[in-house]
Amino acid sequence: MNSPLTHFDEAGNAAMVDVSAKDETVRIATARGYIAMKPETLALIRDGGMEKGDVLGVARLAGIMAAKKTPDLIPLCHPLMLSKVAVDFTIDEAGSRVEIEATVKLKGRTGVEMEALTAVSVAALTIYDMCKAVDKGMVIGGVHLAYKEGGKSGTYLGPAA
Amino acid sequence: MNSPLTHFDEAGNAAMVDVSAKDETVRIATARGYIAMKPETLALIRDGGMEKGDVLGVARLAGIMAAKKTPDLIPLCHPLMLSKVAVDFTIDEAGSRVEIEATVKLKGRTGVEMEALTAVSVAALTIYDMCKAVDKGMVIGGVHLAYKEGGKSGTYLGPAA
Amino acid sequence: MNSPLTHFDEAGNAAMVDVSAKDETVRIATARGYIAMKPETLALIRDGGMEKGDVLGVARLAGIMAAKKTPDLIPLCHPLMLSKVAVDFTIDEAGSRVEIEATVKLKGRTGVEMEALTAVSVAALTIYDMCKAVDKGMVIGGVHLAYKEGGKSGTYLGPAA
Amino acid sequence: MNSPLTHFDEAGNAAMVDVSAKDETVRIATARGYIAMKPETLALIRDGGMEKGDVLGVARLAGIMAAKKTPDLIPLCHPLMLSKVAVDFTIDEAGSRVEIEATVKLKGRTGVEMEALTAVSVAALTIYDMCKAVDKGMVIGGVHLAYKEGGKSGTYLGPAA
Amino acid sequence: MNSPLTHFDEAGNAAMVDVSAKDETVRIATARGYIAMKPETLALIRDGGMEKGDVLGVARLAGIMAAKKTPDLIPLCHPLMLSKVAVDFTIDEAGSRVEIEATVKLKGRTGVEMEALTAVSVAALTIYDMCKAVDKGMVIGGVHLAYKEGGKSGTYLGPAA
Amino acid sequence: MNSPLTHFDEAGNAAMVDVSAKDETVRIATARGYIAMKPETLALIRDGGMEKGDVLGVARLAGIMAAKKTPDLIPLCHPLMLSKVAVDFTIDEAGSRVEIEATVKLKGRTGVEMEALTAVSVAALTIYDMCKAVDKGMVIGGVHLAYKEGGKSGTYLGPAA
Numbered sequence: 001m002n003s004p005l006t007h008f009d010e011a012g013n014a015a016m017v018d019v020s021a022k023d024e025t026v027r028i029a030t031a032r033g034y035i036a037m038k039p040e041t042l043a044l045i046r047d048g049g050m051e052k053g054d055v056l057g058v059a060r061l062a063g064i065m066a067a068k069k070t071p072d073l074i075p076l077c078h079p080l081m082l083s084k085v086a087v088d089f090t091i092d093e094a095g096s097r098v099e100i101e102a103t104v105k106l107k108g109r110t111g112v113e114m115e116a117l118t119a120v121s122v123a124a125l126t127i128y129d130m131c132k133a134v135d136k137g138m139v140i141g142g143v144h145l146a147y148k149e150g151g152k153s154g155t156y157l158g159p160a161a
Numbered sequence: 162m163n164s165p166l167t168h169f170d171e172a173g174n175a176a177m178v179d180v181s182a183k184d185e186t187v188r189i190a191t192a193r194g195y196i197a198m199k200p201e202t203l204a205l206i207r208d209g210g211m212e213k214g215d216v217l218g219v220a221r222l223a224g225i226m227a228a229k230k231t232p233d234l235i236p237l238c239h240p241l242m243l244s245k246v247a248v249d250f251t252i253d254e255a256g257s258r259v260e261i262e263a264t265v266k267l268k269g270r271t272g273v274e275m276e277a278l279t280a281v282s283v284a285a286l287t288i289y290d291m292c293k294a295v296d297k298g299m300v301i302g303g304v305h306l307a308y309k310e311g312g313k314s315g316t317y318l319g320p321a322a
Numbered sequence: 323m324n325s326p327l328t329h330f331d332e333a334g335n336a337a338m339v340d341v342s343a344k345d346e347t348v349r350i351a352t353a354r355g356y357i358a359m360k361p362e363t364l365a366l367i368r369d370g371g372m373e374k375g376d377v378l379g380v381a382r383l384a385g386i387m388a389a390k391k392t393p394d395l396i397p398l399c400h401p402l403m404l405s406k407v408a409v410d411f412t413i414d415e416a417g418s419r420v421e422i423e424a425t426v427k428l429k430g431r432t433g434v435e436m437e438a439l440t441a442v443s444v445a446a447l448t449i450y451d452m453c454k455a456v457d458k459g460m461v462i463g464g465v466h467l468a469y470k471e472g473g474k475s476g477t478y479l480g481p482a483a
Numbered sequence: 484m485n486s487p488l489t490h491f492d493e494a495g496n497a498a499m500v501d502v503s504a505k506d507e508t509v510r511i512a513t514a515r516g517y518i519a520m521k522p523e524t525l526a527l528i529r530d531g532g533m534e535k536g537d538v539l540g541v542a543r544l545a546g547i548m549a550a551k552k553t554p555d556l557i558p559l560c561h562p563l564m565l566s567k568v569a570v571d572f573t574i575d576e577a578g579s580r581v582e583i584e585a586t587v588k589l590k591g592r593t594g595v596e597m598e599a600l601t602a603v604s605v606a607a608l609t610i611y612d613m614c615k616a617v618d619k620g621m622v623i624g625g626v627h628l629a630y631k632e633g634g635k636s637g638t639y640l641g642p643a644a
Numbered sequence: 645m646n647s648p649l650t651h652f653d654e655a656g657n658a659a660m661v662d663v664s665a666k667d668e669t670v671r672i673a674t675a676r677g678y679i680a681m682k683p684e685t686l687a688l689i690r691d692g693g694m695e696k697g698d699v700l701g702v703a704r705l706a707g708i709m710a711a712k713k714t715p716d717l718i719p720l721c722h723p724l725m726l727s728k729v730a731v732d733f734t735i736d737e738a739g740s741r742v743e744i745e746a747t748v749k750l751k752g753r754t755g756v757e758m759e760a761l762t763a764v765s766v767a768a769l770t771i772y773d774m775c776k777a778v779d780k781g782m783v784i785g786g787v788h789l790a791y792k793e794g795g796k797s798g799t800y801l802g803p804a805a
Numbered sequence: 806m807n808s809p810l811t812h813f814d815e816a817g818n819a820a821m822v823d824v825s826a827k828d829e830t831v832r833i834a835t836a837r838g839y840i841a842m843k844p845e846t847l848a849l850i851r852d853g854g855m856e857k858g859d860v861l862g863v864a865r866l867a868g869i870m871a872a873k874k875t876p877d878l879i880p881l882c883h884p885l886m887l888s889k890v891a892v893d894f895t896i897d898e899a900g901s902r903v904e905i906e907a908t909v910k911l912k913g914r915t916g917v918e919m920e921a922l923t924a925v926s927v928a929a930l931t932i933y934d935m936c937k938a939v940d941k942g943m944v945i946g947g948v949h950l951a952y953k954e955g956g957k958s959g960t961y962l963g964p965a966a
Contacts, residue, residue, distance in 0.1 A: 647849075647853070647858045648849065648938065648939050649849060649853070649858050649860065649935055649936060649938060649939065650938040651858065651863075651934070651935050651938075652853075652858030656853070656858045656859070657858075658858065658859070658863055677945070688808075688809065688810060692808070692810070692813075692817070697808045697810050697812065697813030697817045697818075697819065698817070698819070699810065702812075702819055702880055702881070705880065706878065706879060706880050709878075710878055713874075713877070713878065716874070717867065717870075717871055717874065717878075717927050717930070718867060718927070718930055718931050718934045719863055719866065719867050719931065720863070720934060720935070721934060757937065757941075758930065758933070758934050758937075761930055761933060761945075762930055765926045765927075765929075765930060765945070766878050766879070766926075768926075768948075769878070769879055769919065769922055769923055769926060770879050770880065772919070772922060773812070773879050773881065773882060773919050774810055774812050774881070775810060776918065776919075776950075777809065777810060777811040777812075778809050778810065780918075780950055780953070780961055780963070781949070781950075781963060781964065782949070783946075783947060783948065783949045784838070784922075784926070784945075784946070784947075784948035784949070785944075785945075785946035785947055785948065786944060786946055787929075787944065787945035787946065788942070788943070788944045788945070789937075789941055789942075792941070800941055802941070802942060803942065
């Protein structure tokens with residue numbers, strides 16, 4: 001019996017699976033996550049803007065660029081010609097965290113959920129890097145697939161989490 | 162007044178900060194995180210091993226290689242000559258998750274916490290990629306700095322989290 | 323009102339714009355530029371050839387390879403499957419400079435002017451690197467889009483510059 | 484007789500020259516250049532800021548990240564552990580252009596002028612990319628080494644250009 | 645007369661050749677090679693598996709990831725969206741060597757033989773790296789194209805070698 | 806008992822081994838290999854030079870640049886600041902092959918044999934790519950470590966092969 005994990009062949013060897021027979025369709029994926037921090041750190045990010053340093057602007061670019069590097073980072077991901085990447089942030093004062101959402105779009109033969117999850121993760125890591133001088137205790141969490149559309153497996157709607 | 166965020170200059174412009182005057186000392190950082198999943202997915206990973214597909218072996222390599230790419234991913238990180246990278250996993254049956262720990266070591270002029278956090282994040286993303294055919298609802302969380310040693314700021318011990 | 327700069331959304335946030343609805347057409351772009359230097363430096367390049375060192379051969383390859391790296395360098399560029407890259411040089415004795423021209427071709431959904439401009443720039447930088455031991459005062463200039471064809475915006479013909 | 488171009492051996496073959504015997508000293512390089520454009524385009528950049536899109540913030544990051552990629556781009560450059568990279572812009576209304584200055588610092592065995600020149604070039608290319616929807620006629624020019632310090636060859640002061 | 649070597653133009657200058665007019669067809673290439681070593685080294689690899697260290701698992705991943713980097717390594721290769729990569733090993737006790745086979749598949753405009761040959765070479769280099777502490781005398785050989793299908797030039801069947 | 810393969814820990818998990826306690830010494834490695842081909846193909850390479858296309862000039866640069874990418878290609882290799890890379894070719898008419906030799910030098914904490922072997926392999930792959938239009942049957946072989954100096958393990962002299 002084969003592994004239900006599609007990245008392994010019948011002998012259990014890792015392989016980049018064949019997608020050449022799949023249709024070229026429009027595929028979209030949205031991933032979400034957050035980075036939790038001290039309220040003072042959140043205030044620095046919120047008040048920063050252009051004058052004191054635009055943490056979220058740097059993190060947004062890092063996330064977008066990371067989406068393009070996904071096949072370099074995730075061993076069995078296919079190289080893809082992404083047609084859109086967007087990364088957005090919401091400041092959650094009550095939860096003392098920055099919420100991160102990334103959406104990736106492609107006209108191609110395989111899904112882009114890994115690209116969206118990678119964009120969220122690297123945006124969060126970049127916020128950590130920018131703020132670690134004042135807050136080493138930040139925690140990245142809740143990184144999950146929120147939405148996926150296109151391709152054979154149809155639409156997926158993740159938990160509201 | 163300058164920003165307390167060291168990656169910005171007095172005008173609020175992002176810059177890679179000057180570390181040329183820092184001492185070359187041995188620096189160590191350990192980061193931790195987890196990926197939560199369905200118990201059936203965890204069982205597949207645990208029972209996989211060589212026969213059905215070694216998910217954690219692939220994720221470990223991805224994490225190690227990602228640590229080396231950190232300056233490519235995080236815009237203001239310095240390029241560093243890492244002298245050690247290790248990534249380890251613990252299967253937490255009760256929590257239905259894989260716990261991930263990465264330790265990075267360097268003899269150099271700046272800390273390696275971003276490298277350790279990046280290794281954990283990319284190892285988690287790779288587990289997601291390897292298992293997403295059976296479980297799209299996995300969640301990456303608890304990614305934090307657990308330990309840091311060396312350099313001017315001394316030893317940091319994160320929460321047990 | 324939206325920004326006329328298409329790489330920003332209505333809130334002014336950078337994003338990689340959606341090209342998934344664009345047609346796959348043949349697109350061509352030609353960029354030009356030069357690097358000015360002392361006449362003695364130009365003579366070394368001209369007389370070099372195989373015997374003393376082929377500066378332009380190295381610069382040509384660097385330009386071609388850089389065109390492939392454009393989406394890694396320019397944050398909001400789409401990854402593209404270039405179908406042709408050529409870089410050519412003309413020695414301008416009167417102007418004491420090397421003129422550089424790069425042409426890039428693609429069958430795809432977005433233009434390749436950034437790839438052509440990047441090829442010219444990196445070819446020029448490589449000439450600087452190869453000759454800087456004898457001439458640190460070289461100046462790279464006149465880097466511009468000379469020609470663009472294909473896609474919705476039609477043909478563009480730049481200044482003769 | 485050997486080529487005066489140090490990147491070639493006595494047979495005219497390209498090689499990455501041996502720097503292992505050089506001292507580890509602090510080395511600094513500053514490069515400058517500009518991108519000329521229509522006054523309306525310059526106004527868009529100047530007035531953009533956070534609301535309409537921060538062109539210079541994106542270009543600054545692209546320049547910093549490109550400095551780190553220099554050994555990937557310039558065939559015979561040594562891999563280096565840069566200890567500082569900064570990119571700054573001045574809006575020149577009279578000349579209708581953005582002036583770009585990059586400074587790179589290193590404690591190491593070889594100079595960083597190529598890293599500074601690469602940062603200026605890629606920052607300029609990124610401005611082109613961000614504004615090309617409204618102005619395809621922009622021209623990148625005046626890219627030169629302004630200042631260099633450290634190492635055997637001592638201090639170099641370029642033209643005011 | 646033109647060079648029969650297609651990567652040069654009529655003046656002998658290297659260029660990435662134009663493939664934009666080629667059909668998008670399914671293309672497959674298989675490459676093979678081996679790494680010869682001492683029988684004791686081969687025994688370590690064979691008996692390793694999960695307990696003592698999975699040399700071939702690491703080498704397989706390295707080969708797959710290298711196939712994706714081919715256009716970064718081989719100057720005039722086109723960037724391609726590979727749709728499948730697999731790397732397999734056979735332990736040849738009699739010959740005291742590990743035989744390596746890589747198969748790459750693509751729906752695209754140009755062949756993937758370089759990707760398959762690169763995967764074999766980097767898998768072999770990785771075995772060397774993993775075992776060099778006990779055997780510096782290993783030799784990589786017999787790296788050749790075994791099979792090629794698709795595109796204008798039709799099917800190629802290499803020597804059994 | 807630990808694995809004699811140093812890239813695995815006591816549990817058989819791959820890791821990048823700790824070199825932070827090693828001395829910074831000058832280390833040199835030379836690797837050799839060849840690519841065998843039809844005599845007509847060898848003649849094309851030999852007669853090419855500048856006029857018809859400089860195959861070996863392209864392959865030399867590819868080999869030098871690949872040495873710099875070794876830590877990206879070989880999963881457990883340390884990032885290193887190479888201080889010299891040279892790649893040379895000898896045309897062996899009798900054997901109908903091009904012999905390739907790469908020498909890499911470093912002042913650092915770990916050896917550079919993988920960098921030298923990678924340079925030879927990628928130079929050979931590039932020759933294959935440049936000549937495959939006329940000769941698909943070329944075979945890369947004899948890739949081995951010829952010489953190694955520096956570090957705790959002292960000087961190694963490989964077979965004349």
